[in-house]
Amino acid sequence: MGSYLVRRVGTSALVLLLASIVVFVGVRALPGDAALALAGEERDPAALAEIREKYGLNDPIVVQYLRYLGNSLQGDLGFSTRTGLDVSQIIVDRLPVTLELALLSLLVGLLIGIPAGIVAALRRGSWPDNVSNGFGLLGLSIPNFWLGLVLILVVSVQLRLLPASGYVPLLENPVQNLQRMVLPAIVLGTGLSAVLMRQMRSAMLETMSADYVRTARSKGLSERQVVLVHALRNSLITVVTVLGLQLGALISGAVITEQIFVIPGFGKLIVDGVFTRDYPVIQGVALVTVFGYVLVNLLVDLTYSFLNPRIRVSGAAS
Amino acid sequence: MRRFLRRRLSVFGLAVLVLIVALALFAPVFGDPGANDFAAVLQPPSAQHPLGTDDLGRDTLARIAHGARVSMQAGVLATLLAMAVGVPLGLIAGYYRGWADLVISRTTDLLLAFPFLILAVGLAAILGPSLRNVVIALGISALPSFIRVTRGEVLGLREQDYVAGAIADGARDVRILRRYILPNAISPLLVQATVTIPEAIIGESVLSFLGLGVQPPTPSWGTMLSAAQSFLSQAPLLAVFPGVAIALAALSFNLVGDGLRDTLDPKATR
């Protein structure tokens, strides 16, 4: 367990370091002159040269990178070239919005996906299985931004049940906040639940035909105990491993969902940043996103190894 | 093949797929997607415009048909690109292992550290918006899966007696890879491709929707939806047809993919 933990954390740290290089180089590769962007309306060559000097843009790229890394580690992500605001502060403001959306979606995804997958596997070939499979295929095939549009169209424009867009902070007015978060969470959550359902179903089918499930039956355990104690545990272990990767899909989905529902979260921040060529913002958001994503995957892996005794307890015989 | 045909849904998927490909191939038959008619903007479906018109009076059916070209190109080309780069890298990593494997695998981890849309948005921003660059961005995003699938297959096949035997006999690496390993890795790669294509089709529509992909006036399902967003109350159907098109295209590939998986690997419990 100990050595596994160290190795796993080491890999994540390496990936993060490499990712920071990629982000740094990537942002330098964006079209347009950084000095020009920093200068705003200023077009005077002398002023531009001064800006270059001031921001160290003439230094070797490695020096620039190290400075950027050092600053980032201290939480200094620079200032937005468009609004002049502290990027770290913007991120701190926007992060809870996206986190709320992600958590609500995860909730929707798990609440639908896991039970549907279990039922589909246990009642293989029955109508619940067929419905779940159809739902799973549609969920994979329907782009979530279109689902968002359709929901806005039906629920907000036609039926006028819920507001189509906008955001009210949770602490300010929880009811209005939820009213505005329900549709985005459904949009993001159903896509996720489709994937989870398919994975849960196949994991469950596999464990239900495992020898140890037959052993459990041979002990006279009830079908309930066989499923909930013996099969479910091992199926969940499998599904947890892929949950981390699903989080990438969730982040991607959040980017576009926030765009459609005009939610001032992380995803909207980066897309707006791209359009306004706000490099420090893009850089900061990309870095924080990757950091969070890698971190969560690390946590998922550690949870997995905790759930799975094969890794938790390295045995004498293995 | 019989196994595949026995699955009615997969056959349905194949039929839809053929239909969409035909739509793309014969797109010009459905008219000029750029011809605007300001006397007939935001029209509901009619005999003249079976799917209605958009805010510039352009025929929706013609635009959907031309959009099919963009979607199919993006889906297939991005997948081919990912295969063309990913398969050789996977072969090298799995066959030679050691340093090559370490470098390639860490690069894969690195690519995977970027959520798909963050990567694609970043790449699209760096490369500039165009169909070609969308294909490149989607291709790079799909790279890790192909590297991983190929590498995993090679690692497994290397252990097989006939491959080990060929290696022991001193056969040349290229020959071993071409004759023994690649043919056996085809099935899983094919299945991976049928998963990647619909993802890329959706990816293209997302990027175009955000304005980072295909640029107007070129019709793409994503840009059509983006434009339709402003007319949700006046012309709701504008936001419906392109979405149905994307969903059907992705669904057809997913159905065919499920059928292929069943056919190629009957043991797998789907």
Add this chain to the structure above:
Amino acid sequence: MTSSLDLPVQVGPANDPLLSVDDLRVRFASEDGPVYAVNGVSFELGASEVLAIVGESGCGKSVTAMAIPGLLPPTATVEGSIRLAGVDLLSLSPKELREVRGKDISFVFQEPMTSLNPAFTVGRQIREVLQRHEGLSKRAAQQRAVELLELVRIPAPQRRVDEYPHQLSGGMRQRVMIAMGVACGPKVLIADEPTTALDVTIQAGVLDIMRDLRTELSTAIILITHDLGVVADLADRVVVMYAGMPVEEAEIHELFAHPQHPYTNGLLRAIPHREKGVEEVARSRLAEIPGLVPSLRSEPDLCPFAPRCPRSTEICVSLRPPLEPTRPHHPTACYHPGEDS
């Protein structure tokens, strides 16, 4: 008949047998049509008797065994009757059947590596059956689990009880399975090739345990195997199966001395120096007899062994031979019974 084994068991029609299986038929529904896996198996098992079922791979041994406690998948259709102390198990409700499983009839499976749940400690898995049927508290069950591990001679049972299956070797896992099997003092223990998947050196240890258990616990055992050495070691009586049917049944020394069915003859001939007796046979295995095993796609209406049989005549390929005594207490399903000359 004199027996050198310790436990000569008298099973006759006078005693009500502990377990009686009568005309058992099992059919599986599959994508390519039905599979007739078991076609009319009958046998009786007396209290604390050891009955061996032998036959080559795929002849339906495991399916027969699993049909008894109702462990076959839902694709299986089971017909005939299976009576445990007079109660027809096939007519029990699923709930009633669950009372029998693990308590009256327990099972040791063929695959020691995969039959234990990797997510739980072996102690927990043994406890489960005790808590289910004996109503023991967790504490008492844990104590009992340690004792059971000791009974199957697992060293350091106090420590092992809290270990996970992956920390145990194959032989130890199979002992855990046996411990689980005997936990509630079952009337019948079904052991499906308990040693086949194990190394030869480990096999002996597991067999020793089985032999001791039958004396200590007086549990009746159905022992499934294709290892004739195991049969000679442990069994009182043997049923030879071929293509889902019993072809011969006899007390062990009778069978080794006077095999009647040509298939049994073939099996025994394949073993060198048979005349030297049971001990010699002990380390040999059922050898492959040339010829094809018949497909199980249709219900057999002729002698299934006929295509491979040197004694085959016209009647063999037109009518299925009945299982009838050709010697005292020794039924054989063959028109041309007798020992090979």
